[in-house]
Amino acid sequence: MALLTLQGISKCYQQGELQVNALTDINLQVEEGEFAALVGPSGSGKTTLLNIIGGLDTPTQGQTLLNNMDITGMKEAELSNFRLFQLGFIFQAYNLVPVLSALENVELVMVLQGRTVEEKRERAEHYLQLVGLQDVMHRRPSALSGGQQQRVAVARALAAGPRLVLADEPTANLDSENATALLDIMHRLSHEEKTTFIFSTHDPRVMERAERIITLHDGKIVSDEVLQQHHDQPTI
Amino acid sequence: MSQRHSHLPLTILFMLAWRNLWRHRRRTLITLTSIAIGFGLAVLFIGLGDGSHNSMIRNAIKLGEGHITVQPKGYLQAPANHKYLTDGLSLSAKLNELNVSGSIAPRISLQVLASTANNSVGAALEGFRSNSDQRKDMLQPQLIEGNWIEAGDHRGIVIGDGMARKLKAKVGSKVVLMAGKRGGDSQAQLGRVRGIFDSRVDELDDYLILSDLQFAQYFLAGEGAIIEQAPVTRFAVFLDDPDTMDYWKTQIKAVIDNDSIVALDWQEMMPQLVQFIIIDDAGNYVFLILILIMVVFGIVNTVLMSVLERTREFGLLRALGLGRQHLLLLVFCETLLLSVLAVVIGWLVGGGTHWWFSQHGIDFSALMPEGTAIMGTFMDPVVYTELSWDRVTQLTVIIFVTTLLSGIYPALKAARVTPVEALRT
Numbered sequence: 001m002a003l004l005t006l007q008g009i010s011k012c013y014q015q016g017e018l019q020v021n022a023l024t025d026i027n028l029q030v031e032e033g034e035f036a037a038l039v040g041p042s043g044s045g046k047t048t049l050l051n052i053i054g055g056l057d058t059p060t061q062g063q064t065l066l067n068n069m070d071i072t073g074m075k076e077a078e079l080s081n082f083r084l085f086q087l088g089f090i091f092q093a094y095n096l097v098p099v100l101s102a103l104e105n106v107e108l109v110m111v112l113q114g115r116t117v118e119e120k121r122e123r124a125e126h127y128l129q130l131v132g133l134q135d136v137m138h139r140r141p142s143a144l145s146g147g148q149q150q151r152v153a154v155a156r157a158l159a160a161g162p163r164l165v166l167a168d169e170p171t172a173n174l175d176s177e178n179a180t181a182l183l184d185i186m187h188r189l190s191h192e193e194k195t196t197f198i199f200s201t202h203d204p205r206v207m208e209r210a211e212r213i214i215t216l217h218d219g220k221i222v223s224d225e226v227l228q229q230h231h232d233q234p235t236i
Numbered sequence: 237m238s239q240r241h242s243h244l245p246l247t248i249l250f251m252l253a254w255r256n257l258w259r260h261r262r263r264t265l266i267t268l269t270s271i272a273i274g275f276g277l278a279v280l281f282i283g284l285g286d287g288s289h290n291s292m293i294r295n296a297i298k299l300g301e302g303h304i305t306v307q308p309k310g311y312l313q314a315p316a317n318h319k320y321l322t323d324g325l326s327l328s329a330k331l332n333e334l335n336v337s338g339s340i341a342p343r344i345s346l347q348v349l350a351s352t353a354n355n356s357v358g359a360a361l362e363g364f365r366s367n368s369d370q371r372k373d374m375l376q377p378q379l380i381e382g383n384w385i386e387a388g389d390h391r392g393i394v395i396g397d398g399m400a401r402k403l404k405a406k407v408g409s410k411v412v413l414m415a416g417k418r419g420g421d422s423q424a425q426l427g428r429v430r431g432i433f434d435s436r437v438d439e440l441d442d443y444l445i446l447s448d449l450q451f452a453q454y455f456l457a458g459e460g461a462i463i464e465q466a467p468v469t470r471f472a473v474f475l476d477d478p479d480t481m482d483y484w485k486t487q488i489k490a491v492i493d494n495d496s497i498v499a500l501d502w503q504e505m506m507p508q509l510v511q512f513i514i515i516d517d518a519g520n521y522v523f524l525i526l527i528l529i530m531v532v533f534g535i536v537n538t539v540l541m542s543v544l545e546r547t548r549e550f551g552l553l554r555a556l557g558l559g560r561q562h563l564l565l566l567v568f569c570e571t572l573l574l575s576v577l578a579v580v581i582g583w584l585v586g587g588g589t590h591w592w593f594s595q596h597g598i599d600f601s602a603l604m605p606e607g608t609a610i611m612g613t614f615m616d617p618v619v620y621t622e623l624s625w626d627r628v629t630q631l632t633v634i635i636f637v638t639t640l641l642s643g644i645y646p647a648l649k650a651a652r653v654t655p656v657e658a659l660r661t
Contacts, residue, residue: 054555056659077559080557080559081241083555091659095550097549103486111248112242112558114242183635
């Protein structure tokens with residue numbers, strides 16, 4: 001059973017007097033543990049699709065099934081809880097709460113989940129260590145570099161124990177060295193934690209590491225290519 | 237760990253709110269300073285108002301008929317010379333048994349015609365124990381000529397400078413005092429001016445004649461009173477602690493036990509003064525409202541700016557799973573903390589200002605060269621601010637609630653943030 005199934009997903013929205021079809025009839029399945037990239041030029045619908053998968057936006061038509069749950073018809077509060085317990089997010093920038101330290105940022109989602117103090121602290125320190133930030137965990141985001149901030153975001157996304165991590169252009173604001181380091185971490189952790197990653201990107205460095213590339217153009221999937229076996233599934 | 241709804245412990249909520257408050261330290265400090273100054277001004281003005289009012293009340297009570305007055309029923313509505321307490325002696329004994337914390341002064345009030353060879357004027361004759369009544373403390377220092385009435389001086393009178401001018405009288409002058417009797421006759425007594433005072437209150441200086449109690453009792457005898465029963469118009473009760481007035485009024489009413497005698501407090505005796513104070517107080521509260529409006533705008537501006545600047549951050553928090561209600565609570569907590577700080581700092585500024593002026597006062601004599609007489613009493617030229625605990629509580633609650641309510645709109649704005657729109661900013 002696929003972790004994520006999109007059936008006939010379309011998204012239209014009104015832009016002034018113009019009706020814009022951001023997505024048209026998207027059908028997609030993503031298996032557990034995949035490290036997949038949504039690629040395409042600007043305006044192809046990558047971010048829209050990611051938002052729909054993440055329950056941040058609702059499709060005009062179609063159905064989204066995640067972990068056997070149809071999230072399409074969920075009310076806002078249900079979606080909010082769903083995101084909290086099932087998903088992790090990494091955004092392009094401004095990922096962190098500025099008034100919290102790196103450690104507190106990683107703990108934040110676990111606070112909302114209601115985990116115990118000990119469990120939060122243990123997991124937060126563990127994941128910060130995995131991303132190599134154990135020495136700066138008490139610093140606030142303003143005292144961290146862009147690359148370090150993105151690594152904290154990765155730690156936060158994984159520490160909460162999600163089934164699926166959605167990353168929207170996570171390397172867009174990073175230099176080559178930091179971008180490569182970040183991708184290596186995410187790739188490694190996806191295998192170690194068996195967590196599914198879906199990126200939206202037009203960064204070739206990301207595409208190189210993706211095990212599956214789903215190409216979008218004008219809101220439609222134009223190609224879906226498995227480049228390498230992920231740890232559990234054979235090549236299609 | 238079972239799947240539940242998101243929850244945000246209060247400790248984390250307040251920690252986030254506190255840290256958010258100090259993100260823009262300068263802006264927060266400016267907002268707090270403006271609230272503190274506004275609040276400080278409000279405290280000063282309210283304190284000045286209360287101080288001047290209390291000064292007027294104290295002087296009115298001293299110059300008037302005390303905190304509580306025991307007099308014939310109907311006298312307040314229609315004063316008349318023939319209305320008096322016939323058996324002042326036994327009523328005085330009953331009142332003395334109460335051991336009132338203060339003093340009880342017998343007094344006689346009569347409407348008379350005062351005449352000299354030069355002129356005649358209507359006047360109020362007030363008879364009292366010249367050596368012990370509160371009036372002595374108030375008016376003896378105001379003497380500008382002559383002396384006070386000695387105890388046992390049954391003919392001596394003291395008049396105001398306004399009356400002296402009208403009668404063309406001076407110290408030593410004879411003044412005939414004539415009063416009408418019930419039934420239409422009149423009676424007269426001869427008084428001799430011992431002293432002339434200037435109280436700065438026209439109602440007293442132009443109209444009042446003071447005498448020893450026994451002199452005034454001659455007139456009551458003319459009305460049929462028995463002097464051995466010590467008839468008086470009223471007993472004026474002066475309390476050491478004005479806050480005990482209601483208690484003593486109840487006690488006095490219980491011992492009177494006579495439907496034709498009433499015990500009235502100063503508010504009932506001087507309703508115009510009460511009205512004046514109410515209206516003046518209303519003016520002070522208008523000023524307070526203006527300050528509150530400024531405070532509200534200041535807070536709404538600060539908190540709203542802070543919310544709008546954090547749209548994307550709120551979007552991130554919503555994306556992570558924070559509920560709308562938590563965002564609303566977060567912004568509301570920021571306002572709550574701002575309110576608490578504002579009240580504390582406001583009281584440091586306002587309370588400090590009040591303390592200073594409660595000790596040193598503000599001298600208004602330069603602003604009121606013709607004296608400070610108002611509504612039949614007078615305000616001391618140096619006003620000391622006064623604040624009761626009731627007033628302190630009232631001002632604190634008003635400022636706190638106002639600042640808190642100011643945060644409602646920004647909190648609602650924050651709660652309305654949708655993740656997908658916010659993350660696009």
